[in-house]
Amino acid sequence: MAKRNLFDPNPSGVIEHDHNNDGIDRRGFLKCMAWAGTGALCVIQGGVLKSHALASHMGSQMKSHKLGELSFVQISDSHMGFNKPANPDVIATLKAAVDKINALPEQPEFLLHTGDISHLSKPEEFDNVDQILKATNKQIFFVPGEHDVLNDDGAMFRERYAKNSKGQGWYSFDKNGVHFIGLVNVMNLKAGGLGTLGSEQLEWLEDDVKHLKSSTPIVVFAHIPLWTVYPQWGWGTEDSTQALSYLKKFGSVTVLNGHIHQTMQKVEGNVTFHTAFSTAFPQPAPGKAEGPGPMKVPAEQLRSVLGITDVNYVQGRHALAVVDSSLA
Amino acid sequence: MRRKLFFGGLVVALPLALAAVILHPTRAKSDDTKASPAEVRVDNFSFGPDTLTVPANSTVTWVNKDDVPHVIASNDGLFKSKALDTDDKYSYTFAKAGTYSYYCSIHPKMVGKVVVQ
Ligand SMILES: [Cu+2]
Numbered sequence: 284m285a286k287r288n289l290f291d292p293n294p295s296g297v298i299e300h301d302h303n304n305d306g307i308d309r310r311g312f313l314k315c316m317a318w319a320g321t322g323a324l325c326v327i328q329g330g331v332l333k334s335h336a337l338a339s340h341m342g343s344q345m346k347s348h349k350l351g352e353l354s355f356v357q358i359s360d361s362h363m364g365f366n367k368p369a370n371p372d373v374i375a376t377l378k379a380a381v382d383k384i385n386a387l388p389e390q391p392e393f394l395l396h397t398g399d400i401s402h403l404s405k406p407e408e409f410d411n412v413d414q415i416l417k418a419t420n421k422q423i424f425f426v427p428g429e430h431d432v433l434n435d436d437g438a439m440f441r442e443r444y445a446k447n448s449k450g451q452g453w454y455s456f457d458k459n460g461v462h463f464i465g466l467v468n469v470m471n472l473k474a475g476g477l478g479t480l481g482s483e484q485l486e487w488l489e490d491d492v493k494h495l496k497s498s499t500p501i502v503v504f505a506h507i508p509l510w511t512v513y514p515q516w517g518w519g520t521e522d523s524t525q526a527l528s529y530l531k532k533f534g535s536v537t538v539l540n541g542h543i544h545q546t547m548q549k550v551e552g553n554v555t556f557h558t559a560f561s562t563a564f565p566q567p568a569p570g571k572a573e574g575p576g577p578m579k580v581p582a583e584q585l586r587s588v589l590g591i592t593d594v595n596y597v598q599g600r601h602a603l604a605v606v607d608s609s610l611a
Numbered sequence: 612m613r614r615k616l617f618f619g620g621l622v623v624a625l626p627l628a629l630a631a632v633i634l635h636p637t638r639a640k641s642d643d644t645k646a647s648p649a650e651v652r653v654d655n656f657s658f659g660p661d662t663l664t665v666p667a668n669s670t671v672t673w674v675n676k677d678d679v680p681h682v683i684a685s686n687d688g689l690f691k692s693k694a695l696d697t698d699d700k701y702s703y704t705f706a707k708a709g710t711y712s713y714y715c716s717i718h719p720k721m722v723g724k725v726v727v728q
Contacts, residue, residue, distance in 0.1 A: 365678075368678075402679075403680060404694070474686045475714065475719060475720065475722050476719045476720075477720075515720070517718055574656035576655065576656060577678045
């Protein structure tokens, strides 16, 4: 515990400027949003969201190697096959994401893809993504988005990306002392409802984490946000509260989601929630349009609202550092 | 309150108009005239009309005018379309009188009704 203080500028996990008492540092959040178009990034450290200029961050903090450090990249919502005005060339932007990954000064050990790999669940769309991501030379862990399970309840997805998974495609694995849990919340959705995990998956999750020490850092990744971002647009998961109740004993839980095609952060106790950029097209901020569909921005601005997420774990730190960077 | 926000286009129309000038949602540029009585337009993540009343033995056709796919599924499993891409259509014939609730099985906040008389 005492040691943690050496690394962690704010070990209590207290949020500064939290005027609404909801765990969101609005000042920091707005700063990140404002910079999102100019290659800026947001970092969550010790439960506090911080913004750093890309260059100075990459130059200093990122290079401080620590034993047990783990670096991985999250990409999301590549929507291969989409060809509407919001992005007529999703192949080019996915390739730009790969270039971005390959240019990272700290090479990630593996990638997470948080779903909507394809736009219409077509084999050739999955083939295209596989072909493009091959250039990263990294192992990739996938969870499905609703676009990946359109006509077969996810059979093709599991055959391609989750062969050894349980149930409808959920699984867990360990890397460098961090426990990763891939969840599926895009199937068996009920009329009027949100994303759903279902009782079979919840039981599995409870059992999966039972034997773990509370000091084990946990990373949960799933397509639809596991926190209620905007229920009017379906941006949330019905039974996520129950899932998170099984993770209460852990000191550090990082939840990584996609689906909403924009970056968002929230810290709640020991849980850090984060949503990633899409590599295909942006979607409007909650409630800022008639619906949550693809948003057209001027062509020269498109790559500033698409991107990747770099995640770093340093042993001794309270929370993982989550860094968004745009493709611009 | 929240439901109203979701269904009431007017409630969100004002913030939309005030939204940043450079950012605007993609709108389907459709030259279609008004939907025929037995047609439901799927547009901007909603069904239009969200309640459609037809006589028995009517065939109802859903047409997707969005940039993303939707799936038409009855709540009780009576009918379900394949994924409908932009401009794809799906039809179902309602033989008996009754109220048939349906939704989009991948965007379950989208709900609608067909009332067969
Ligand atoms: Cu839908």
